[in-house]
Amino acid sequence: MEQTLYDKLGGEETISKVVEYFYHELVLKDETVNVFFERSDMENQIRHQEKFISFALGGPKQYSGKSMAKAHEGMNLQPEHFDAIVKHLHDALAHFEVSEPDIDQALFKVATLKDDIIYK
Ligand code: HEM
Numbered sequence: 001m002e003q004t005l006y007d008k009l010g011g012e013e014t015i016s017k018v019v020e021y022f023y024h025e026l027v028l029k030d031e032t033v034n035v036f037f038e039r040s041d042m043e044n045q046i047r048h049q050e051k052f053i054s055f056a057l058g059g060p061k062q063y064s065g066k067s068m069a070k071a072h073e074g075m076n077l078q079p080e081h082f083d084a085i086v087k088h089l090h091d092a093l094a095h096f097e098v099s100e101p102d103i104d105q106a107l108f109k110v111a112t113l114k115d116d117i118i119y120k
Helices: 012-027 034-038 044-056 065-071 079-095 100-111
Strands: none
Touching: 012 044, 012 079, 044 079, 044 100, 079 100
């Protein structure tokens, strides 16, 4: 089996650094999306980011469209919110010198859930 990007980047340790940067330096500073995270407590926020990044990189936690629709129910996320998060994911991975083809793979993975997450 092909090695996942998650393992390639060094598993949990690297992932938590990516999460930290992605969330604190990019997502929380972006006024177009940070409002969604203000309402959830810090523990849930961190859990969210870890799950999000882990999913994007093919880590152990994988989701179905059904569970994603439920997790984002009532948020009415718009395509621009989704796209902003995807851009931050790109920039966070680039910051840690992940190659563009590897980043593309992660962004593609995340894009497969778009329809299950927006407009819920
Ligand atoms: C592929 C993309 C995404 C994945 C895989 C994902 C994953 C998840 C998961 C697993 C949960 C449940 C967390 C838990 O309670 O354990 C969740 C909730 C949530 N998601 Fe996402 N998410 C994605 C995109 C987004 C986007 C684009 C936004 C907003 C801009 C967003 C904002 C939230 C918020 C605010 C919650 C609720 C957190 C809480 O429980 O307080 N998500 N997401």
